Ligand SMILES: Cc1ncc(C[n+]2csc(CCOP(=O)(O)OP(=O)(O)O)c2C)c(N)n1
């Protein structure tokens with residue numbers, strides 16, 4: 001008698017790598033830390049999209065969140081920079097070799113406190129990279145001081161109340177001219193994974209503000225950066241489906257039920273309306289959405305804004321197709337004759 005067995009699920013991706021090829025070192029972050037969930041999604045998504053690890057640059061600043069790149073993709077290139085200075089390190093790396101993909105990993109302190117200036121210039125330039133902010137409202141690494149994204153009135157330690165209004169990372173990104181702005185939750189792996197895929201497909205800076213609870217210093221149920229609050233209050237804007245270039249999915253929808261965002265690499269993101277009518281291609285609608293969410297204290301997640309055609313820093317800088325790092329000395333140096341001509345003009 002022959003016994004029918006279910007077909008085995010492929011353990012290798014399109015470039016013949018296993019998921020283990022996308023892992024990093026064993027995490028040293030606390031068990032249950034939201035940053036660990038973000039790491040798991042990066043590993044899963046990069047494996048699924050068959051991204052060659054050697055073609056990825058991972059960059060970070062300082063903080064528990066900025067330690068996270070050590071825990072994914074051992075075979076990728078990495079640079080752990082100074083506190084708040086990840087954007088300048090990433091910009092330099094990308095300008096040197098724009099054939100690479102880059103994932104920047106930052107924290108709310110790293111971005112919204114010490115690194116705000118760098119962040120604003122990165123989004124304004126539209127440097128091609130995914131910029132993840134693992135946002136927990138505290139400086140986790142230095143034992144839980146309030147960061148600039150902590151809610152006004154929040155009490156974490158007895159007698160200590162945050163008196164200042166919070167900075168909204170998505171709002172700052174939008175005002176700064178960002179071309180891709182999304183918010184997600186470390187407790188919502190499905191949405192996070194889809195947004196990560198779209199962010200990797202986007203040609204400019206893709207800002208992903210991920211509420212990522214710190215289980216040690218900011219996880220009381222009443223805190224808007226806790227797991228309990230997030231699970232209770234999350235309001236996804238859309239039901240999202242990422243469609244890689246090679247897969248044309250055939251699902252029938254009612255007319256007007258879905259919209260689609262096409263990325264330069266041929267992939268697309270399908271957005272199915274849930275409750276709110278939000279057009280992520282309208283900057284004004286995105287600004288209004290964030291302002292309404294702030295005043296009403298709601299937790300909206302999903303793709304807030306996208307402009308897939310906004311020119312990137314590489315395009316604006318006219319870098320051409322060959323990355324600077326691949327040019328030969330002869331291609332980079334002016335000839336003696338050219339130098340003589342230039343000097344002659346100043347004679
Ligand atoms: C120039 C400088 N100032 C201060 C510090 C101390 N410091 C280390 S991590 C950190 C805050 C990190 O917070 P965040 O970016 O939110 O990361 P988290 O640990 O919460 O993930 C601070 C203030 C430092 N390392 N360098």
Ligand code: SF4
Nearest residue numbers: 030033064140214215
């Ligand atoms: S202290 Fe907080 S942010 Fe740092 S690893 Fe632990 S849970 Fe995560």
Ligand SMILES: [Mg+2]
Nearest residue numbers: 107108136138
């Ligand atoms: Mg933090």
